[in-house]
Amino acid sequence: MPKGNIINRDSFLTNIREKIGGIAADKPVEKPSWSVKPQKKVLEGYDQDQLISVLREQCKEIHTDFYQTTLAELTGTITEVMEEYESESIVYSDDPRFDNANIEEYLQGLNAFKWDRNDRENSIKVAERAEVGITFSDITLAESGTVVLLNDKGQGRSVSLLPANYIAIIPKTSIVKRMTQATDYIHAKVEKGEDIASCINFITGPSNSADIEMNLVVGVHGPIRAAYIVVDDL
Amino acid sequence: MPMHIGEKDFKKRVTKGLEDDFMRGAVRSAQGRLQDKRATAADELGDWEDWRTLGSEIRSHTIEHLDYYLHQLSEKVAELGGHVFFAETGEEANEYIQKVATEKEAKKIAKSKSMVTEEISMNEALEAIGCEVIETDLGEYILQIDDHDPPSHIVAPALHKNKEQIRDVFHEKLDYLKSEKPEELALFAREKLREEFLSADLGITGCNFAVAESGSFALVTNEGNARMVSALPKTQITVMGMERIVPGWEELDIVVSLLTRAAVGQKLTSYITALTGPKQLEEADGPEEFHLVIVDNGRSKILGTEFQEALHCIRCAACINVCPVYRHVGGHAYGSIYPGPIGAVLSPLLSDYDEYKELPYASSLCGACTEVCPVKIPLHEQLIMHRRKIVEDEKKSTLSERVVMRGFEQLVNSANLYRTATKMAPFLTTPFAKNQLITKGPGPLKHWTHARDFPQPANERFRDWFENRQKRGEKNA
Numbered sequence: 001m002p003k004g005n006i007i008n009r010d011s012f013l014t015n016i017r018e019k020i021g022g023i024a025a026d027k028p029v030e031k032p033s034w035s036v037k038p039q040k041k042v043l044e045g046y047d048q049d050q051l052i053s054v055l056r057e058q059c060k061e062i063h064t065d066f067y068q069t070t071l072a073e074l075t076g077t078i079t080e081v082m083e084e085y086e087s088e089s090i091v092y093s094d095d096p097r098f099d100n101a102n103i104e105e106y107l108q109g110l111n112a113f114k115w116d117r118n119d120r121e122n123s124i125k126v127a128e129r130a131e132v133g134i135t136f137s138d139i140t141l142a143e144s145g146t147v148v149l150l151n152d153k154g155q156g157r158s159v160s161l162l163p164a165n166y167i168a169i170i171p172k173t174s175i176v177k178r179m180t181q182a183t184d185y186i187h188a189k190v191e192k193g194e195d196i197a198s199c200i201n202f203i204t205g206p207s208n209s210a211d212i213e214m215n216l217v218v219g220v221h222g223p224i225r226a227a228y229i230v231v232d233d234l
Numbered sequence: 235m236p237m238h239i240g241e242k243d244f245k246k247r248v249t250k251g252l253e254d255d256f257m258r259g260a261v262r263s264a265q266g267r268l269q270d271k272r273a274t275a276a277d278e279l280g281d282w283e284d285w286r287t288l289g290s291e292i293r294s295h296t297i298e299h300l301d302y303y304l305h306q307l308s309e310k311v312a313e314l315g316g317h318v319f320f321a322e323t324g325e326e327a328n329e330y331i332q333k334v335a336t337e338k339e340a341k342k343i344a345k346s347k348s349m350v351t352e353e354i355s356m357n358e359a360l361e362a363i364g365c366e367v368i369e370t371d372l373g374e375y376i377l378q379i380d381d382h383d384p385p386s387h388i389v390a391p392a393l394h395k396n397k398e399q400i401r402d403v404f405h406e407k408l409d410y411l412k413s414e415k416p417e418e419l420a421l422f423a424r425e426k427l428r429e430e431f432l433s434a435d436l437g438i439t440g441c442n443f444a445v446a447e448s449g450s451f452a453l454v455t456n457e458g459n460a461r462m463v464s465a466l467p468k469t470q471i472t473v474m475g476m477e478r479i480v481p482g483w484e485e486l487d488i489v490v491s492l493l494t495r496a497a498v499g500q501k502l503t504s505y506i507t508a509l510t511g512p513k514q515l516e517e518a519d520g521p522e523e524f525h526l527v528i529v530d531n532g533r534s535k536i537l538g539t540e541f542q543e544a545l546h547c548i549r550c551a552a553c554i555n556v557c558p559v560y561r562h563v564g565g566h567a568y569g570s571i572y573p574g575p576i577g578a579v580l581s582p583l584l585s586d587y588d589e590y591k592e593l594p595y596a597s598s599l600c601g602a603c604t605e606v607c608p609v610k611i612p613l614h615e616q617l618i619m620h621r622r623k624i625v626e627d628e629k630k631s632t633l634s635e636r637v638v639m640r641g642f643e644q645l646v647n648s649a650n651l652y653r654t655a656t657k658m659a660p661f662l663t664t665p666f667a668k669n670q671l672i673t674k675g676p677g678p679l680k681h682w683t684h685a686r687d688f689p690q691p692a693n694e695r696f697r698d699w700f701e702n703r704q705k706r707g708e709k710n711a
Contacts, residue, residue, distance in 0.1 A: 012322060034291050038281045115518065145501075153516045158519050201508075212372070
């Protein structure tokens with residue numbers, strides 16, 4: 001993609017520099033080492049199974065249904081959730097992990113649509129009508145009960161957004177303590193000059209709002225119900 | 235909506251707030267819930283004070299090197315193919331946004347919550363060129379439907395309305411026929427707004443935090459509307475106040491963790507959406523064209539002054555949620571889209587003392603705001619600095635106050651005058667007193683006795699009492 005325009009920058013930044021006595025912009029600013037790092041102490045020493053317990057507990061706080069299963073039982077668990085949500089139509093990401101987990105074939109047997117990265121109009125239209133959206137979680141944060149989706153290429157932003165129900169398949173190995181580990185991972189990619197996904201979503205349960213008398217309403221613009229399925233051997 | 239809202243006169247706004255019993259009830263209960271949730275979330279972390287220290291260090295460093303980080307941010311955004319416009323004033327920002335809307339022939343614009351766009355009256359500017367702007371945050375949507383009622387809180391803008399009022403507004407304007415249950419009201423808004431998201435030509439978002447190292451923007455939301463606005467329309471404009479930036483992802487973790495806890499007591503909100511440039515090849519959804527508008531609009535006036543820390547604010551509203559003054563008068567009384575303690579600090583800085591000279595006095599200086607601020611802004615000390623400036627530098631106190639203070643100065647500078655005056659005080663006040671209490675004071679005392687009684691000065695002055703007590707045998711009294 002060609003470089004974008006930058007307009008009015010010089011006068012704007014010169015004004016700021018005069019006020020704060022800043023140094024010239026071409027000299028890099030050294031970030032200080034912060035005096036405390038409390039984020040590193042959260043859930044320190046927890047192993048993967050303890051993190052799953054934290055995640056399970058947190059799911060109660062965020063109105064999310066929690067399931068734990070194995071690769072062999074995964075299709076059965078998805079069927080169970082679909083029945084619970086009284087849903088039949090599915091949209092899922094164009095993601096090789098569906099095939100690797102041997103569930104692509106199962107999904108194809110249902111009323112399921114694989115997100116088409118080359119067809120904006122139709123993909124959005126189908127996702128809008130689908131009753132369930134299914135994605136894998138790229139990184140899972142135990143503390144907050146968050147699935148992190150690195151949305152690019154075949155991983156459409158709409159899959160986890162437009163349907164009324166959302167299912168996240170969580171490989172056990174994707175579970176980390178908290179946001180710190182996810183931002184460290186992204187920071188490392190930036191440092192190495194690698195691209196990061198154009199849309200990184202930190203999703204914590206279904207959508208909600210407390211805008212009416214501070215009463216929590218679960219299900220506003222995004223999904224109304226959400227399920228996390230932790231897969232032990234993924 | 236401009237920054238200034240409601241009645242011009244401060245006292246009239248306050249009176250209106252004090253007389254609105256429903257609003258006061260709503261504010262009391264909301265404050266209670268939000269305070270509890272914040273305190274629980276902070277306790278759970280265990281070392282909340284360390285988190286605050288870190289937040290404060292990050293914000294100080296970033297603002298001290300704002301030029302560097304804004305430069306880095308704009309380079310990264312442009313490398314990714316996005317366009318960056320630096321706007322010194324609200325007008326410049328609006329002109330640019332109008333130009334983009336015109337070029338894209340945008341008729342319908344879906345917008346997620348943004349205080350800075352309120353501050354610069356962006357909606358009005360877009361409506362002036364024939365665009366329809368739809369607020370998609372549930373609270374903002376309710377206010378927009380209700381003939382553009384101004385927001386009264388920076389996180390929960392419709393805090394002053396009850397569910398029955400919202401039901402009636404939906405009924406009157408949108409033919410809503412269901413009950414006042416929040417679930418039914420929200421479902422109705424979901425259905426109405428879904429059509430708008432899908433047909434909008436342009437999406438506009440605010441920005442909680444920009445990340446300089448990668449040219450990214452984090453939107454911190456619960457409803458999912460900001461995700462819609464950044465996934466479905468083909469063009470996206472993000473408007474940010476120039477101070478809303480952190481150096482890198484490590485710092486984003488900290489400020490987001492502080493924001494969600496301090497604002498609503500959540501470990502993370504339902505959605506933290508980090509957007510980096512327009513959509514890339516082989517992506518179906520997301521904006522094909524991305525514009526970033528960085529707004530100064532008075533912020534640079536604050537840099538390098540004793541108020542610089544006000545720019546550390548991460549807009550969590552924790553100070554508003556604990557403020558006893560806000561509790562009584564409500565958000566609209568401040569006359570600014572930024573109410574509460576941070577509003578009382580920021581509004582006179584972004585505008586001027588002519589417009590907001592009363593706000594630094596709308597505080598009991600109890601310091602609760604400073605105590606809860608997740609980035610340690612010394613809010614109540616900044617209010618005192620404002621008061622000093624208003625009186626000493628700007629000479630904006632009232633004539634009567636200046637006369638009284640001058641008189642007081644002379645009185646306490648002369649021993650004779652002081653002695654005479656304090657001896658006279660009980661006699662002079664006798665006509666106004668009943669049972670040693672003045673309930674309807676004269677002149678300047680009137681404002682005090684309007685709210686509470688004033689004790690009549692005792693017949694014996696303290697110094698006389700002290701000297702006489704030995705004679706009266708009250709040595710150990």
